[in-house]
Amino acid sequence: MVQRFATKPFKKGDFVVEYAGDLVELKEAKFREETYQKDISCGCYMYFFSHRGKSYCIDATRESGKYGRLLNHSRTKPNCVTKTVEIAEKAYLILVAARDIAVGEELVYDYGDRSKEAIQNNPWLKE
Numbered sequence: 001m002v003q004r005f006a007t008k009p010f011k012k013g014d015f016v017v018e019y020a021g022d023l024v025e026l027k028e029a030k031f032r033e034e035t036y037q038k039d040i041s042c043g044c045y046m047y048f049f050s051h052r053g054k055s056y057c058i059d060a061t062r063e064s065g066k067y068g069r070l071l072n073h074s075r076t077k078p079n080c081v082t083k084t085v086e087i088a089e090k091a092y093l094i095l096v097a098a099r100d101i102a103v104g105e106e107l108v109y110d111y112g113d114r115s116k117e118a119i120q121n122n123p124w125l126k127e
């Protein structure tokens, strides 16, 4: 893929890209989130998820050259879906194809944030 568009076709279930960043526990994630909120130029690149009953976050705020952090949100027409995988006892977040994807399609997934406050501040979360 080039940035956030498919440069090759994907079949449903194929691995697309890793949402790469720092794997942090909830407390550290909340601390980082508060820090980033003070600087709007940071953007939002934090993905919260649960794995084996514990809450984690991948913090991809730091520009890394990795593509996963660049994918936009779609609640109504996602073509990718997040999946947690465990390798050597460490959790990784990946995006897999939710359906067959053609070359040139924008790769999008549902960020999953349904909180009223977030939707009020970011109306595109509804789309």
Ligand SMILES: C[S@@+](CC[C@H](N)C(=O)[O-])C[C@H]1O[C@@H](n2cnc3c(N)ncnc32)[C@H](O)[C@@H]1O
Pocket (backbone or CB within 6 Å): 043, 044, 045, 046, 069, 070, 071, 072, 073, 074, 124, 127
């Ligand atoms: C993880 S980043 C996605 C990549 C980002 N678009 C970029 O160019 O770096 C998340 C941010 O992208 C923007 N974004 C993601 N999905 C969007 C959408 N469907 N409509 C408008 N902005 C969106 C929002 O600013 C959001 O905070």
